[in-house]
Amino acid sequence: MVATENNTVKTICGYCGTGCGLLVEVQDNIITKIRGDKEAPVNKGQTCVKGAFAYKYVHADERLKNPLIRQDGKLVETTWDTALQYIADKLSHIKNQFGPNAISMFACARSTNESNYVTQKFMRAVMGSNNIDGCNRT
Ligand code: SF4
Numbered sequence: 001m002v003a004t005e006n007n008t009v010k011t012i013c014g015y016c017g018t019g020c021g022l023l024v025e026v027q028d029n030i031i032t033k034i035r036g037d038k039e040a041p042v043n044k045g046q047t048c049v050k051g052a053f054a055y056k057y058v059h060a061d062e063r064l065k066n067p068l069i070r071q072d073g074k075l076v077e078t079t080w081d082t083a084l085q086y087i088a089d090k091l092s093h094i095k096n097q098f099g100p101n102a103i104s105m106f107a108c109a110r111s112t113n114e115s116n117y118v119t120q121k122f123m124r125a126v127m128g129s130n131n132i133d134g135c136n137r138t
Contacts, residue, residue, distance in 0.1 A: 010037060013051045016110040018042060020051050031055050095127060104131035 009024040021040020025033040034052050038045035057063055067083035068075040078086075094102050105127075107119045116134070123132050 013047070015050045015054070017112045017115075019112070020047055022047065022051060024055075031058055091127065100128035101131060103127050103129050104133070105129075107132065107134040109135045 007026045009026060011022050011024055013020045013022050020043035021037030023035045023037050024031055025035070034047070034055055036043050036045040036047040036052070066077045067080055069078050069083060069086055070076070091103060103123075105119060105123050107116045111119075120132050123129050
């Protein structure tokens with residue numbers, strides 16, 4: 001993000017892979033308004049409704065800010081290091097016990113090309129599985 005004048009932050013929308021340029025107005029660290037960036041070649045000042053209006057979640061009390069791991073039937077807050085190690089251990093266990101084809105991954109059509117590239121690379125090169133699909137055929 002690049003801060004500009006009048007507490008406005010110039011950034012890229014993360015809701016989908018289109019990559020619209022946004023101007024995010026901030027007061028006291030709270031988002032007050034989002035506008036399309038006229039200088040952005042992708043959207044030239046336009047946005048969809050999500051890009052312009054769907055930002056209340058940023059400051060929502062119920063927003064998840066840390067990973068959760070289920071322990072004894074309850075979701076317990078943990079650190080990213082612990083959560084990532086937990087996932088790595090589980091994936092390794094499944095791969096060792098049942099083989100790489102026991103694992104599949106679904107990528108998100110709204111993710112960027114770069115994220116989806118890394119997803120398929122992880123599955124093929126690390127997990128040894130071609131079981132990759134996405135929701136972009138709907
Ligand atoms: S199309 Fe909408 S959701 Fe996608 S990047 Fe642009 S403003 Fe964001």
